[in-house]
Amino acid sequence: MTTLTTRAFDLPEHRAAKADPALIARDEQHFVAIAESLDETIADLSHRLADERRSPGGAGQEAMDRDLEIHRLTARLRALRRFSLDLCLGRIVPDDGSEPVYIGRLGLTDRAVDCAHRSRRGSDERGVRHALLGGRHRDLGRHDARLLLRDIGGGRRRCRGGVRSGRRPPPRRRPRAGGTHTPLPLPGRNLVVVADEANAEKCAKGLFQIFVVDVRSPENPVTISTLPQPRDRDYCAAPGTFGPHNLHENRPGSFQSSRLIFATYYNAGVRAYDIENQYQPREVGYYVPPNPTRMMDPRPNRPQVIQSCDCYVDRNGLMYLTDPNAGLYILQFEGI
Numbered sequence: 001m002t003t004l005t006t007r008a009f010d011l012p013e014h015r016a017a018k019a020d021p022a023l024i025a026r027d028e029q030h031f032v033a034i035a036e037s038l039d040e041t042i043a044d045l046s047h048r049l050a051d052e053r054r055s056p057g058g059a060g061q062e063a064m065d066r067d068l069e070i071h072r073l074t075a076r077l078r079a080l081r082r083f084s085l086d087l088c089l090g091r092i093v094p095d096d097g098s099e100p101v102y103i104g105r106l107g108l109t110d111r112a113v114d115c116a117h118r119s120r121r122g123s124d125e126r127g128v129r130h131a132l133l134g135g136r137h138r139d140l141g142r143h144d145a146r147l148l149l150r151d152i153g154g155g156r157r158r159c160r161g162g163v164r165s166g167r168r169p170p171p172r173r174r175p176r177a178g179g180t181h182t183p184l185p186l187p188g189r190n191l192v193v194v195a196d197e198a199n200a201e202k203c204a205k206g207l208f209q210i211f212v213v214d215v216r217s218p219e220n221p222v223t224i225s226t227l228p229q230p231r232d233r234d235y236c237a238a239p240g241t242f243g244p245h246n247l248h249e250n251r252p253g254s255f256q257s258s259r260l261i262f263a264t265y266y267n268a269g270v271r272a273y274d275i276e277n278q279y280q281p282r283e284v285g286y287y288v289p290p291n292p293t294r295m296m297d298p299r300p301n302r303p304q305v306i307q308s309c310d311c312y313v314d315r316n317g318l319m320y321l322t323d324p325n326a327g328l329y330i331l332q333f334e335g336i
Contacts, residue, residue, distance in 0.1 A: 027091070030102060034088055042080055049073040060301065061201070182247045186258040190216040191278055193227075193261055198243020201303075203236035208243035210263055212278050227261070227281045230268040232288075239303035240267040246310045248319075255313040255336065260284075262319070262333075264308040270321050272335065285335055292326035 011019050018024075052070050057063050080087070092101045181197035192215050198208040210227040235242040248255070248262035261273040261281075269288035275281045289306045302325065310322045319331040 026100075031085055031088070034085055038080060038084065038087075042077065045073055045077050045080070049077065064299075181245060182249065184247045184249060184261070185215075189258050189278070190214065191258075191275075192221070193247060193275070195244040195247050195263060197245055198241050198266060201239070201241050203242055207236075210244050210247075210261075210273075212275060212281060214278075225279050225281055227263070227271075227273050227275075228283050230265060230271060230283070230286065232286070235265075235268045238267050238305065240305040240307055242267050245308070248311050248313045251312075253315070255315050255317060257336075260335070262311050262313055264311050264321070266307045266309070267305055269306065269308045270311050270319070270331070272333065285333065287321075287329075287331055289321075289323065289326060289329055292323075295325055296327050297324050 049070065052066060052073065055066065058066060088102055090103055092103065094101070179197060180194055182195045184193040184195075185191075186193065192213045194211045194213055196208045196210070199205070207229060209229075211223050212225045212227070214222045214224045243266060245264045245266055247264075250256040259274060259276050261275055263271050263273065265271050269286055271283055272285035273281050274284045289308065291305050295302065295304055305325065306323055307325050308321055308323050312320045313333060314320075317333040317336040319333055321329040321331060323329065
């Protein structure tokens with residue numbers, strides 16, 4: 001337990017005026033919240049590290065992934081225990097009188113600040129990624145195959161609703177079950193397109209999907225359809241990972257559409273979908289690059305196949321498609 005044996009503002013006598021409760025009461029409350037968050041985070045990381053160390057070592061890529069996860073968890077624990085409350089470096093007080101912003105060495109949150117970031121001890125829930133704005137909501141993906149909607153309007157930040165985007169049987173090691181990578185909001189249609197990231201070769205953990213979610217009621221998002229899987233060949237039988245990774249995110253200045261969806265699919269290349277009828281999405285185009293003749297990925301024993309990873313489409317339909325094995329492809333989409 002992180003106990004505060006001395007106050008964070010235990011100042012020398014000649015600076016005692018700076019410890020006036022009127023000046024520091026809110027800061028001391030914040031330090032208490034940091035201490036509680038540290039306790040929860042350290043307990044959660046210790047639990048997950050113990051699980052990883054007890055799990056079978058496996059072979060090949062599985063063994064490498066396990067070792068990397070153990071290394072990551074160990075480093076995070078070491079940093080939290082080393083710095084403790086010194087994780088907080090200071091605060092920024094805005095001129096407009098709004099709430100101060102605390103800055104620190106590492107990201108920490110408490111339950112009251114951001115329910116989307118909290119990870120409970122003993123839970124399989126993981127961290128947040130790819131937060132995209134959709135009107136007054138920020139749509140977030142979580143590693144435990146979940147979409148979360150966070151209300152950022154009215155000067156408050158709170159979670160409005162969430163939905164597990166997919167239902168898959170729990171694999172042998174649930175924390176590796178994959179998770180929601182990209183939630184793409186389409187605010188004009190009250191929809192969010194949600195991609196769950198595939199993370200196993202040859203469909204070892206089943207098929208991962210891209211979902212269309214109805215968010216007319218933000219407190220109760222509902223999955224209404226799934227985008228069709230590629231059917232031009234049996235990609236599960238091919239080397240490498242098959243399934244969704246990322247979506248073109250309709251960023252400012254890029255091609256923006258509430259009808260056309262672009263998705264990378266690892267060894268199935270990049271796919272274009274039409275969701276004009278959100279209940280019956282259809283594939284309208286795809287490009288599968290040839291396998292690379294030279295590998296960009298320096299890791300040993302990787303299959304020499306394409307793994308289309310991310311895509312960006314400019315306003316003229318020019319697409320930039322990245323691949324950790326093959327590099328960068330530049331394509332022209334003519335269906336705009």
